[in-house]
Amino acid sequence: MKFIFRTTVHVVITVLLLPMVACSQMINEDVLKLMRVLNLVEANYVDTVNRYKITEAAVVGMLKELDPHSYYITKEELSKVNEEMSGAFEGIGVQFNIMNDTLVVVSPITGGPSERVGILAGDRIVSVDAENIAGNGVTNDKVFKLLRGPKGSKVELGIKRLGIKGVENYTVIRDKIPIYSLDASFMVNRNTGYIKLNRFSATTMREYYDAMGKLAAQGAKNLILDLTNNGGGYMNMAIDLADEFLDQGQLVVYTEGNKVPKEIFNSTPRGGLKSGKVVIMVDEGSASASEIVSGAIQDWDRGVIVGRRTFGKGLVQKQYPLADGSAIRLTIARYHTPTGRVIQRPYEKNDKEYHKQISKRYEKGEMFSMDSINFPDSLKYSTLKLGRSVYGGGGIMPDMFVPIDTSTYTNFYRTLIRKGILNQFVLSYLDENRKALNYKYDNFEQFNKGFEVEENLVEALLAYAAKSEVNPAEGDMERSGASIRIQLKSLLARNLYDQNAFFQLINELDPIYKAAVEIISDDDFYNNILTKKK
Numbered sequence: 001m002k003f004i005f006r007t008t009v010h011v012v013i014t015v016l017l018l019p020m021v022a023c024s025q026m027i028n029e030d031v032l033k034l035m036r037v038l039n040l041v042e043a044n045y046v047d048t049v050n051r052y053k054i055t056e057a058a059v060v061g062m063l064k065e066l067d068p069h070s071y072y073i074t075k076e077e078l079s080k081v082n083e084e085m086s087g088a089f090e091g092i093g094v095q096f097n098i099m100n101d102t103l104v105v106v107s108p109i110t111g112g113p114s115e116r117v118g119i120l121a122g123d124r125i126v127s128v129d130a131e132n133i134a135g136n137g138v139t140n141d142k143v144f145k146l147l148r149g150p151k152g153s154k155v156e157l158g159i160k161r162l163g164i165k166g167v168e169n170y171t172v173i174r175d176k177i178p179i180y181s182l183d184a185s186f187m188v189n190r191n192t193g194y195i196k197l198n199r200f201s202a203t204t205m206r207e208y209y210d211a212m213g214k215l216a217a218q219g220a221k222n223l224i225l226d227l228t229n230n231g232g233g234y235m236n237m238a239i240d241l242a243d244e245f246l247d248q249g250q251l252v253v254y255t256e257g258n259k260v261p262k263e264i265f266n267s268t269p270r271g272g273l274k275s276g277k278v279v280i281m282v283d284e285g286s287a288s289a290s291e292i293v294s295g296a297i298q299d300w301d302r303g304v305i306v307g308r309r310t311f312g313k314g315l316v317q318k319q320y321p322l323a324d325g326s327a328i329r330l331t332i333a334r335y336h337t338p339t340g341r342v343i344q345r346p347y348e349k350n351d352k353e354y355h356k357q358i359s360k361r362y363e364k365g366e367m368f369s370m371d372s373i374n375f376p377d378s379l380k381y382s383t384l385k386l387g388r389s390v391y392g393g394g395g396i397m398p399d400m401f402v403p404i405d406t407s408t409y410t411n412f413y414r415t416l417i418r419k420g421i422l423n424q425f426v427l428s429y430l431d432e433n434r435k436a437l438n439y440k441y442d443n444f445e446q447f448n449k450g451f452e453v454e455e456n457l458v459e460a461l462l463a464y465a466a467k468s469e470v471n472p473a474e475g476d477m478e479r480s481g482a483s484i485r486i487q488l489k490s491l492l493a494r495n496l497y498d499q500n501a502f503f504q505l506i507n508e509l510d511p512i513y514k515a516a517v518e519i520i521s522d523d524d525f526y527n528n529i530l531t532k533k534k
Contacts, residue, residue, distance in 0.1 A: 034058065067331050068347050068354045069315050075325035083179065085233060087203030091148040092155060093177045094119065099424050102126070102134045103143060106427075106495055113175045119159065121495060122427075122434055126167060127158030134160075149174050162431055178203065181233070184503035185211035192277075192520055193220035196503060200233030200289040205240045212244075212272060222277040224516045225293075228307060232288025235316065235335070242296040244271040245278055245303065250338070252296045255316050257333030277526055278303030279516045282398060284358050284367070287311035294396045295337035301385040304519055304529050305398040307512045308367060311358070312345030312395035337392075339381040345394030370401040386531060399529050400519065405511045412472040413480035416465060417487075425464045426491040429457070437496060444493060444501040451492070453485040461488065483509055
């Protein structure tokens with residue numbers, strides 16, 4: 001994520017000078033040069049100078065000289081960033097979509113303030129504090145500004161509910177709303193659980209313990225841990241999660257930097273899954289904290305890593321606050337897996353080229369064939385128990401490679417997803433059928449077994465898409481039809497039930513998930529992967 005840099009030059013210089021002032025040293029010549037240039041520009045430039053703007057440009061240039069992951073966070077953006085990592089924000093507690101220029105409640109968050117006053121899935125929020133928000137270009141940003149606010153504050157919502165004439169007014173008292181890092185948890189088979197994490201936030205382990213406790217009560221002795229598209233987060237959360245699987249005293253990760261002494265993190269006696277099979281799903285979106293966990297599990301031969309090579313971010317950032325309420329995140333160290341591997345992929349000063357590396361993997365064919373990936377012997381390491389070959393130099397290479405499956409992709413299918421037509425159609429369909437579906441299917445298990453995406457529903461989708469001038473070409477439905485049906489059923493399940501229901505269905509389209517289930521369900525297959533030397 002890129003951030004706009006906003007601060008003042010005095011704040012920057014103050015931060016830079018603090019260590020020097022503390023040591024009673026003179027201001028160094030480079031800092032004096034920066035101040036001199038700024039004063040010359042302000043005093044002599046042909047046009048009026050925005051000091052604030054050019055200071056930001058100076059900070060941008062300064063941090064770009066370092067690495068791709070040191071960045072500046074504006075005062076305005078800092079609260080949002082901290083919300084994501086703290087695991088909570090303050091608001092009314094609804095998941096929503098914008099359909100036909102109207103805010104539609106997908107579902108109220110369980111136990112949240114909206115649910116407590118009786119707001120239901122499918123409700124339209126047409127006004128906020130008497131301000132009309134329907135049909136006037138409402139955006140996600142505007143919704144956040146209107147609905148979020150300090151805990152205890154009141155907001156008046158005008159609700160239009162299908163089947164009820166007029167607009168009903170609801171008074172909602174804002175409260176702290178959790179942001180979950182755990183997307184789903186469910187039983188795959190009689191002794192295997194599945195957990196999907198989307199980030200490593202301050203609440204991750206609490207969520208994991210709660211989910212794993214429920215799975216264990218249902219008989220889970222093995223675990224599929226889904227870290228695909230998990231971009232990381234707090235390192236201590238990653239260490240705690242790896243600790244769940246490793247024996248006492250095993251090295252999880254160590255960090256080292258030029259100005260930071262080496263720090264070693266070992267596993268402890270605690271942990272609920274020290275035995276049993278573990279399969280970790282990863283892909284090119286798995287980064288940082290995800291790589292700490294998968295690297296530790298792989299290096300100790302504790303489980304099987306399945307999927308595609310991870311992103312390759314092995315730099316440790318520390319956040320430093322600035323006086324105006326903004327902050328910088330500065331890289332202070334590199335982390336190493338237990339075998340000593342550096343997972344950070346190489347980078348140059350060109351930030352754009354660094355972030356193009358994933359698209360270059362596509363171009364080189366790495367997403368489709370393991371044969372296109374070559375590691376030099378200088379990057380080879382041996383795992384710590386079984387002596388298998390693993391590689392450093394950029395990301396975690398899985399024990400079992402799974403290529404991207406594009407066999408069902410068509411332009412029509414991609415457009416349905418990209419333009420949000422599938423989501424909008426499902427909401428429209430539920431407007432007319434939600435009550436009947438809830439009556440027929442008391443729970444997700446009944447829905448999963450009994451509901452079929454029949455041809456008339458597919459035809460209704462095609463007619464809905466045609467209104468937006470999105471039509472299938474010849475052969476598109478033959479190629480994409482099965483996937484579209486799974487998408488439809490999955491989205492219906494999410495809107496009727498929850499995220500668990502969605503992932504239990506949508507995972508049918510994920511070849512990495514299918515491979516993980518195949519591996520963990522077959523003892524010989526699982527053990528052969530771990531004992532195979534490359």
